[in-house]
Amino acid sequence: MTRALLLDRFRWVDGHADLWPVFRDGAAFAEVVRALAEPFRDAGVTAVCGIESRGFLLGGAVALELGVGFAAVRKAAGLFPGEKLTRETDPDYRGFRHVLRMQRSALSDGDRVLLVDDWVETGSQALAVRDLVTEAGAELVGCAVLVDQLDPAVRSRLGRLHALLAADDLPEC
């Protein structure tokens, strides 16, 4: 049901995937958030991590659904007070390298972290978050995304990956 709902609202616009209409529809947004959280309800998750910017939107909602807090991963620009952990990514789907930042105080030893994002393609940003989580002394329990376009070799490095759609599910561009 969630898969059909996502596909119904998915659009290619000027060659770019557009998932924003999912968030504009309150019922669809709620359904997607529940579906992302579902496999992790009994996984002992203590924090949800999300990458700026769509990861903030989805990650914050999934954190509320799981009854835990949210740890933000910011990109280079933007005020972010205090001591940070930083990690440069490999080139992402556009060939961009990002410096991802997380406040050192955001996670602690023993935290069990779920990364939530809309899309994984090269996995560069998700792998950098895995490293940040590990450096913080926490454990990445898994990743929950709307669309998984990962190469299998990269997927195996991210642990438990829950995706609502695979690349093959998407309509032709």
Ligand SMILES: O=P(O)(O)OC[C@H]1O[C@H](OP(=O)(O)OP(=O)(O)O)[C@H](O)[C@@H]1O
């Ligand atoms: O697997 P990768 O190749 O690393 O790409 C996936 C990342 O790219 C997208 O974010 P984007 O940088 O487009 O930022 P946005 O959410 O602000 O659009 C997406 O939200 C992931 O964070």
